[in-house]
Amino acid sequence: xxNRLEKIVKxxxxxxxxxxxxxxxxxxxFINPGQIxxxxxxxxxxxxxxxxxxxxxxxxxxxQNPRFHxxxxxxxxxxxxxxxxxVPVNEGQLKIPTATQVFQSAxxxxxxxxxMFGIEFDGHPDPxxxxxxxDWEGHPLRKDYPLGxxxxxxxxNFEEIDLRKPYAKE
Amino acid sequence: MxxxxxxxxxxxxxxxxxxxxxxxxxxxxxxxGPQHPSTHGVLRLLLELDGEVIVNCIPDIxxxxxxxxxxxxxxxxxxxxxxxxxxxxxxxxxxxxxYVMAVEKLVDLDVPxxxxxxxxxxxxxxxxxxxxxxxxxxALDLAxxxxxxxxxxxxxxxxxxxxxxxxxxxxxTYFRPGGVWRDVPVEFEAAVRNFIRIFPKRIDExxxxxxxxxxxxxxxxxxxxxxxxxxxxxxxxGPNMRASGxxxxxRKVRPYMGYEQYDFNVPTDTRGDVLARYLVRVQEMRExxxxxxxxxxxxxxxxxxxxxxxxxxxxxxxxxxxxxxxxHHFKLWTDGFPAPKASIYSAVESPRGELGxxxxxxxxxxxxxxxxxxxxxxxxxxxxLISKGHLVADLVAIIGSIDIVLGDIxx
Numbered sequence: 001x002x003n004r005l006e007k008i009v010k011x012x013x014x015x016x017x018x019x020x021x022x023x024x025x026x027x028x029x030f031i032n033p034g035q036i037x038x039x040x041x042x043x044x045x046x047x048x049x050x051x052x053x054x055x056x057x058x059x060x061x062x063x064q065n066p067r068f069h070x071x072x073x074x075x076x077x078x079x080x081x082x083x084x085x086x087v088p089v090n091e092g093q094l095k096i097p098t099a100t101q102v103f104q105s106a107x108x109x110x111x112x113x114x115x116m117f118g119i120e121f122d123g124h125p126d127p128x129x130x131x132x133x134x135d136w137e138g139h140p141l142r143k144d145y146p147l148g149x150x151x152x153x154x155x156x157n158f159e160e161i162d163l164r165k166p167y168a169k170e
Numbered sequence: 171m172x173x174x175x176x177x178x179x180x181x182x183x184x185x186x187x188x189x190x191x192x193x194x195x196x197x198x199x200x201x202x203g204p205q206h207p208s209t210h211g212v213l214r215l216l217l218e219l220d221g222e223v224i225v226n227c228i229p230d231i232x233x234x235x236x237x238x239x240x241x242x243x244x245x246x247x248x249x250x251x252x253x254x255x256x257x258x259x260x261x262x263x264x265x266x267x268x269y270v271m272a273v274e275k276l277v278d279l280d281v282p283x284x285x286x287x288x289x290x291x292x293x294x295x296x297x298x299x300x301x302x303x304x305x306x307x308x309a310l311d312l313a314x315x316x317x318x319x320x321x322x323x324x325x326x327x328x329x330x331x332x333x334x335x336x337x338x339x340x341x342x343t344y345f346r347p348g349g350v351w352r353d354v355p356v357e358f359e360a361a362v363r364n365f366i367r368i369f370p371k372r373i374d375e376x377x378x379x380x381x382x383x384x385x386x387x388x389x390x391x392x393x394x395x396x397x398x399x400x401x402x403x404x405x406x407x408g409p410n411m412r413a414s415g416x417x418x419x420x421r422k423v424r425p426y427m428g429y430e431q432y433d434f435n436v437p438t439d440t441r442g443d444v445l446a447r448y449l450v451r452v453q454e455m456r457e458x459x460x461x462x463x464x465x466x467x468x469x470x471x472x473x474x475x476x477x478x479x480x481x482x483x484x485x486x487x488x489x490x491x492x493x494x495x496x497x498h499h500f501k502l503w504t505d506g507f508p509a510p511k512a513s514i515y516s517a518v519e520s521p522r523g524e525l526g527x528x529x530x531x532x533x534x535x536x537x538x539x540x541x542x543x544x545x546x547x548x549x550x551x552x553x554x555l556i557s558k559g560h561l562v563a564d565l566v567a568i569i570g571s572i573d574i575v576l577g578d579i580x581x
Contacts, residue, residue, distance in 0.1 A: 023512045024275055050402045051418075054515065054526050054543035071528065073515055073543070077402075077418050084515060105405030108551045116239075126187065131232035131580060134183075140240055147244050 001027060004079060008047055012039060027083045033096040036087050040072065040102045043083075049074040052103035053082070055110070057089075057117045061143040067091040068119060072099070089119055098124040116141035179216060187228050188218050197225050202565075204233050210307060210569065211576030213550075222561050227554040234580040242540040246506030247273050247347065250537060255341040257542060258578035260303050263289075263296040263332070264520045266345040271426060272516040272527035273347040276509050279481050283470045285349035286427045290465045291362065292335070292344065293427075293518075294458040298369070299328040300521035301451050301458075308448070308570030309380060312389050317379055324372050331361050348482035349475030359466065366463050373455055381452070390444040394556045394568035397442060404555070405548035408523025410572055413450045414442035420519040432464045444571040451573070481507045506535030513539075522546050522573055546578040 001009070005027055012018040016035045021028045031039050043049040054073040061067060066088030075082050089096060098121040099106040110121045111130040118139035121127065129136065138145055153161045179199040181192055191197045197220045204214040212233035218226035238257055242250040254265040267289055274281060281289075306321030329339040335354050336344040344351050380386045396406065401414040411418060419436040421429045437453035439446035476482045483502050484495035509531030517526035523545030532538035549572050557565050 024278070024514055026514060028513075051407075052403075052405050053517070053524060054528065054541070056528055056541040056543075058513075058530060058539045071541075073526070073528070077416065080423050082515075103405070104400075104403040105548050105551060108547065128183070129232075131235045133232070140237060147240060 002081060004047075005081060005083060008043070008083070011042075015039075015042075028086055029083060030086050030088065033087050033089060033093075036072070036085065037097050037099060037102060039085065040074075040099055043074060044102060047076060048078045049076045049081075049083070051075040051077055052099075052105050055099075055106060055113070057113045057119060057141075059117060059141065059143045064091040068094075068117060070096060070113065070119065094118060095120045095122050097122050100125060115139065118142065184216065184228060188226050191220070191225070192218050196220070202562075204230075210574055213569075213574070213576055213579075215553075215565075217562070217565075219562070222563075224557050224560055224562065224565060227557045227565070229550055229553055231550070231576070231579050234576045236581065238581045239540050239542065242537055244536065246535045247509065247537060248502070248506060250540070251346070252341075252343055255343055256577065257581055258520065258522070258525075258544065258546070258575050259340065260300040260575050261296055261520050261522070261525075261578075262340055262342050263292045263344065264300075264518065264525060266343060267293050267427070268516070268518045268520070268525045268527050270345045270347050271518060272514060272529040273509070275514045275516050276512070276529050276531055277347070277481060277507065279348050279478060280476050281349055281427075282473045282476060283428070284353075284472045285474045287465045287469050288350055288354060288474065289345055289427050290429065290432070291462050291469075292332070294461045294465070295328050295331060295362070295365075297458045297521045298455050298462075299325045301455050302328075304451060304521075304570075304573045305376060305448075308567075308573070309386075311566045311570045312386065314380065314383075314386065317376060320372070320375065320379075324369060327361075327365050327368075331358070331365065334358060334361060346475070346482075348478065349473070353474045359469075362462065362466055366459060366466070369459055370456070373452065377452060381449070387445065389564075389567055390448060390571070392443050392445075393560055393564045394444045394447075394571060395442050396552060396556050400552065400555060401442075404552040406523070406552050407545050407548065408520070409450045409454060410447055410549055410552075411523065412436065412438045413446035415440040420517060420524060424517075426518060429461075431468070432461045434458075434461050444567050447571045447573075508533060508535055509537070515543075517543070520545055522549060522575065522578065542581055544578045544581060546574045546576075550574050550579055 009020055012029060016031055016039055019030045053075045057068050057070045059068055068089040070087040070089055072085040098110055108130060110124055113119050115129045115132050116139055151161050181188060192199060197218050200217050200219055202215040202217055204212040214230040216228040216230060217224055238253050242253055251269055254269040255262040257265050302321040302325045306318035309317040332342050333339050334357060336342040396414050398414045398416050401411045401416060417436060417438050422436050434457045437450045439450050479498045483499050488495040489499055511531060511533040513530035515526055515528050517524050525545055526543030528541035529537055530539040557568050
């Protein structure tokens with residue numbers, strides 16, 4: 001690990017009781033949902049992690065505690081460093097604080113995570129779906145959401161299948 | 171009243187996004203798109219207008235959502251690559267590169283030098299092709315019709331090169347984990363040299379048509395200003411960010427695929443307006459051409475695929491003579507290869523900015539989770555900020571200048 005990152009990890013271990021993992025030279029720091037805004041602000045202001053590279057989530061269904069990990073990928077342009085914060089989210093409490101006050105780009109990324117995983121962000125300025133239609137039911141990227149398929153139509157059963165095909169409603 | 175009359179949108183669900191004046195009916199909510207020729211795909215913009223001045227702009231995306239991330243979870247690592255071409259349809263080679271680099275990082279796979287150099291040549295040609303489409307369409311939006319035709323003429327040469335190496339003009343899937351699909355044919359070098367010979371003069375032609383054209387300059391100068399601080403806060407990357415004065419190019423600061431061997435500049439500008447973004451991209455085409463020429467001059471000779479048989483299929487000639495190879499080939503195309511239960515994030519510089527792939531394996535042959543951090547998503551998010559207070563006609567120029575690809579945004 002880079003010694004500049006080592007210092008950050010030490011501070012976060014003391015302040016936010018963080019744990020960390022390393023894989024292929026990447027640093028993943030685990031943070032509690034309650035402290036994520038403070039940690040993001042700290043990294044942005046004290047350690048110049050000014051670029052909010054990516055934000056996404058992973059579903060570990062059927063595991064319940066934690067069921068999701070919300071992932072924040074940060075980049076420091078001045079130090080040329082990257083690190084990843086991971087916030088575990090339990091099935092019962094699908095609500096974590098929003099990061100929009102710290103990074104503007106979290107706005108759409110959080111809408112996308114809400115849309116795809118159903119994790120809500122407390123204090124989000126615009127909590128609507130973003131990619132799926134407004135009246136869509138379910139959250140497609142969850143592991144308990146089926147992928148879906150299309151029945152192939154052949155000459156002998158073309159009309160029979162055509163009747164039950166879910167075309168867009170007029 | 172005829173049914174084709176202009177219809178206002180009710181404030182209803184957009185109450186928290188519009189100003190007080192929209193509620194009282196003083197300003198007007200109007201749709202622009204999704205089928206508007208200047209929105210570069212299917213982008214719907216909800217505009218709050220005071221006369222012709224934009225008070226608020228609310229982008230509505232998702233019309234091209236195809237569930238690529240979900241679909242990739244159901245395919246093996248090799249098969250999932252086919253979907254990457256279809257994300258950002260102007261940057262197929264670049265998407266392939268981002269994906270195969272992520273897979274290579276996850277399973278720790280080597281890439282021979284010749285394959286690396288070929289990847290550099292082809293992704294840089296792709297960058298030029300993408301910028302040509304951008305230049306053509308952005309100029310077309312500003313009523314410069316002829317530039318569009320010239321740009322597509324040159325793009326055709328690049329697509330012919332892609333067809334030569336991969337058999338496909340756009341959906342190439344030419345890069346594979348561990349190398350490239352096969353070695354390039356003998357005609358490849360002459361075709362690329364031909365392009366290197368003619369293209370600099372063609373860029374001069376575009377610049378003659380646009381850079382010093384007062385009609386064009388009047389339309390693009392000082393509008394759509396984006397400050398460096400806003401660019402960072404909104405996560406804007408690529409040429410848009412460099413036009414705002416932030417010198418950050420992943421090819422330079424975190425070289426991959428041997429970019430450190432090539433001598434090139436990263437064009438930047440400090441003005442942050444539409445003109446600056448135009449100038450940065452035009453210079454980027456010249457720099458990309460420099461990289462292509464250098465890479466072609468020192469193109470190493472050797473294998474184009476790793477010989478790690480656990481991940482890369484053996485050559486056809488070995489399958490007839492070696493039982494081991496036959497087994498490997500069979501296992502790879504029926505089962506796929508397993509990847510460790512871990513996650514990585516790998517990013518490349520696409521023509522639009524940082525194209526990142528978050529890839530998580532679960533020990534099996536299929537990815538557990540793939541997330542595409544696509545640059546256009548963030549680049550579009552900044553549009554409401556930079557279009558505020560401008561005229562609708564300027565909005566067309568601004569959308570053109572941020573170079574969005576809706577396939578890249580909606581995934």
